[in-house]
Amino acid sequence: MAVEEKVDRRIQRTRQLLRDALMALIIERGYENISIQDITDKANVSRTTFYLHYRDKEELLLTSLIEMYNELVARLQPLSREELEREGITPRLLAPDDFEHVAAHADFYRAMFSSKGSAVFVERVLQYLEAQLQEGFVKPLEPSDGNSRVPSGFIASFMAGAEIGVMRWWLENDLPYSPQEMAKMMFYLCTFGSMWALRLNLTPPDEIT
């Protein structure tokens, strides 16, 4: 069903070159310290040409990201509440693909998550994770009466933020664990909390007081 797209070879080439140049420069100097001049110089493309394809630096970044994320197939299998209560904790873990993707592009993510990165980028990633977690984790596991102890939006944004926090830590420390280990720790800390992680035996209250 896919339409046979005949994109002029020059266009493909130009966009590819610009994309590669952008990525390389981000790693080299950080997103904010790059001018369009720099990008076209590195790509060996005329600056005029840049404006034939993109409105500004941000548009190039965002379209490049979309291409990048097309590599990352969403393989997240939603958990089901019944299944989980029946079988207990089986290591159907939380999005190990995400950690693998970050590891594969570590230099890029390290730059973009740091102070030399872009606020737009972080917001996009956060939105992506939040939606993914809401659909693939919170919603399937929510009590059927919707009566969670904490609002589901709260949980999703909590976990999305936590995942980015952990990814930053991981990148800053030069990936001391494998993507699989990271996904496991993330999963267990999310689901059982820091009391479990710290080996503290406390009975949680029935409701928030």
Place this chain on the structure above:
Amino acid sequence: MAVEEKVDRRIQRTRQLLRDALMALIIERGYENISIQDITDKANVSRTTFYLHYRDKEELLLTSLIEMYNELVARLQPLSREELEREGITPRLLAPDDFEHVAAHADFYRAMFSSKGSAVFVERVLQYLEAQLQEGFVKPLEPSDGNSRVPSGFIASFMAGAEIGVMRWWLENDLPYSPQEMAKMMFYLCTFGSMWALRLNLTPPDEIT
């Protein structure tokens, strides 16, 4: 012991004006869309004067932040592991001051945490929270043999990220809960995890498998 600082009144006035102008403009248009021209225009100060005080926009932002955070006294009382195991969960909660501070400057934080914000800002806040959580929460509660199920750096960055994620959600939804409620939910979700929050009864494994 405080040295009697005699700062020229003109200097105080100029810096105050620039600080206020910056904050107002951030709320109005977002950090990235402001030029130094704009700031000095709004502040009714000569652009030349700006450079007598600050190197660039970022320096003004960061020194302004330091002044802002001086309002926020770190009142976090570290929990103790023994105490906690003895007394159980008493609502000595996680940093409600932070949520109050955010609520008091909601417009500012909403702008700075959004895509129109600044990556430098987010990184600073994250570092602040991470250090606060490491010292006031993770370290005091860590098993004395240091044998947590998850590394303490992981836990601290997890929680710091989660707190920012939750704050963003809170700001985007126009503060639907009080700072105290937010702090409680944050605390319980952190400590007991999403299984508790979603009312799922599962026995956590003894170790990560």
Place this chain on the structure above:
DNA sequence: TGGTTTTCTGAACAGTGTGTACAATAACTA
């Protein structure tokens, strides 16, 4: 292959913001 279409290119331009210099002026301190 050759003719046609499309893209790329370099040069030029106005506009905006940056960072610095300097001499005149205004405001503060003691």
Place this chain on the structure above:
DNA sequence: TAGTTATTGTACACACTGTTCAGAAAACCA
């Protein structure tokens, strides 16, 4: 009040942006 210090306006060189345009180059297609 006299002396010090901060602020001001003007001016300048520089860098980057975004757009226009006509010619060169490349790709397409019959």
